[in-house]
Amino acid sequence: MITLEEATRYKDELVAALQEDAHNEERILKRLDQIRTQGGVQAYSALLLVLTQQAFEESEARRHWEAILGHRRTLGLALQREVGLRVAVLDYFLNVNRQLTGPRIIDLILAERQEPSSPIDRATGLWTARHFLSCLQKETRRAKRYDLDLCVVYVDLDNFREVNERHGDLVGSILLREVAILLKNKIRDIDVAARMAGEEFGLILPETERMGAYLVAERIRKEMERHFLRRDIDGRPIAVTLTLGVAKYPEDAATADRLVQRAEEAMHQAKARGGNNVGVYYRERRNFIRFTLEHGTVRIRVAPASDDGLHAQAPPSGPEPRNISRSGLLFDSDTPFAIGVDLVVLCEDVRDGGRLTLRARVVRIEELEGPPGRYEVGAAFLLEWEHQEAQVAEFLRRGGLVAHP
Numbered sequence: 001m002i003t004l005e006e007a008t009r010y011k012d013e014l015v016a017a018l019q020e021d022a023h024n025e026e027r028i029l030k031r032l033d034q035i036r037t038q039g040g041v042q043a044y045s046a047l048l049l050v051l052t053q054q055a056f057e058e059s060e061a062r063r064h065w066e067a068i069l070g071h072r073r074t075l076g077l078a079l080q081r082e083v084g085l086r087v088a089v090l091d092y093f094l095n096v097n098r099q100l101t102g103p104r105i106i107d108l109i110l111a112e113r114q115e116p117s118s119p120i121d122r123a124t125g126l127w128t129a130r131h132f133l134s135c136l137q138k139e140t141r142r143a144k145r146y147d148l149d150l151c152v153v154y155v156d157l158d159n160f161r162e163v164n165e166r167h168g169d170l171v172g173s174i175l176l177r178e179v180a181i182l183l184k185n186k187i188r189d190i191d192v193a194a195r196m197a198g199e200e201f202g203l204i205l206p207e208t209e210r211m212g213a214y215l216v217a218e219r220i221r222k223e224m225e226r227h228f229l230r231r232d233i234d235g236r237p238i239a240v241t242l243t244l245g246v247a248k249y250p251e252d253a254a255t256a257d258r259l260v261q262r263a264e265e266a267m268h269q270a271k272a273r274g275g276n277n278v279g280v281y282y283r284e285r286r287n288f289i290r291f292t293l294e295h296g297t298v299r300i301r302v303a304p305a306s307d308d309g310l311h312a313q314a315p316p317s318g319p320e321p322r323n324i325s326r327s328g329l330l331f332d333s334d335t336p337f338a339i340g341v342d343l344v345v346l347c348e349d350v351r352d353g354g355r356l357t358l359r360a361r362v363v364r365i366e367e368l369e370g371p372p373g374r375y376e377v378g379a380a381f382l383l384e385w386e387h388q389e390a391q392v393a394e395f396l397r398r399g400g401l402v403a404h405p
Contacts, residue, residue, distance in 0.1 A: 068092045121195040124180035132194035132202050136256040150249040151213035153203040154263035158241045158275040160199040186220045210248045217244040217278045241276035252281050268340050269363045272380035297350050305342040326393050328380040337362045356395045
């Protein structure tokens with residue numbers, strides 16, 4: 001028998017079925033059958049559970065629903081006017097079926113409305129991004145006053161859009177709801193979980209130092225991976241994974257909004273490494289030796305990638321590279337690139353005309369001191385095959401670059 005939690009996942013679809021054409025009973029029945037077939041849900045049981053808070057077996061629920069539609073026609077003939085579905089449901093259970101003495105009929109229209117100021121995200125049941133930021137501002141003040149640790153975790157679902165496009169919005173909505181439930185089950189009562197945007201989530205971990213936040217994030221990542229390997233569609237696992245980024249107050253940022261940005265940057269750095277892992281933000285990251293470009297024979301140009309995913313032709317002038325490593329590039333720019341934007345990087349050896357074309361993703365941006373409108377941008381290379389990192393290293397070696405101190 002379906003539970004209220006399961007029925008709630010399909011509420012949007014059920015309400016849409018009733019609102020498509022409330023006077024066309026055949027269309028309603030057909031739409032309910034489609035929901036049942038596509039989602040594997042007990043659609044009639046779910047509908048009556050959402051409407052009345054009463055649980056029925058699917059076969060019994062369908063008999064009740066067909067009887068309700070017949071009763072609605074009878075009432076309409078008797079009253080010489082259209083009778084609403086909810087009125088027919090209420091009268092049927094009170095005066096015809098009589099097995100239920102006090103069914104609760106929900107006003108679907110009111111139930112679907114959400115005040116713009118509501119702190120709850122209706123799709124997931126988590127806090128909204130606005131409420132998240134408000135909570136984080138309070139926690140940063142508390143951490144400063146009492147000298148407490150505080151971390152933020154930024155969470156992104158890997159390949160969610162592909163899953164959503166392949167299986168439809170209904171599966172995508174269920175997936176987001178399950179992610180939200182798993183997140184809430186893996187954090188403490190004092191922690192805060194919110195839906196930031198789309199398939200992105202945020203966690204506030206008060207009184208938690210950096211390594212502790214990393215362990216929480218890694219535990220969530222592993223549990224999510226295990227959960228969705230067990231969930232399948234058409235006999236194949238959904239295989240949804242998470243990429244997470246961790247940032248700590250006040251070492252990484254002294255304000256709430258900047259702390260969220262730092263955690264998001266760490267997440268994008270982790271995603272640039274292939275996803276399904278946890279990135280931890282540090283102001284100075286030196287995984288690889290960096291090389292300056294002042295005295296070498298390598299010329300580097302940067303441009304945004306084209307909309308169709310192909311490499312754009314980099315202009316002869318533009319961003320000014322500072323240094324480069326096997327994993328990424330640091331450059332100055334007049335353009336405030338957004339975190340996560342893909343770039344094309346053209347590297348050229350001016351001696352022999354040798355070229356190397358790389359893809360990169362913006363993972364950090366800082367406004368420079370001095371005249372406004374200048375930014376320091378960090379981009380991580382998106383290495384597309386196993387030996388490409390070695391190819392980058394060889395190109396840098398041939399270019400005679402000097403190690404950055």
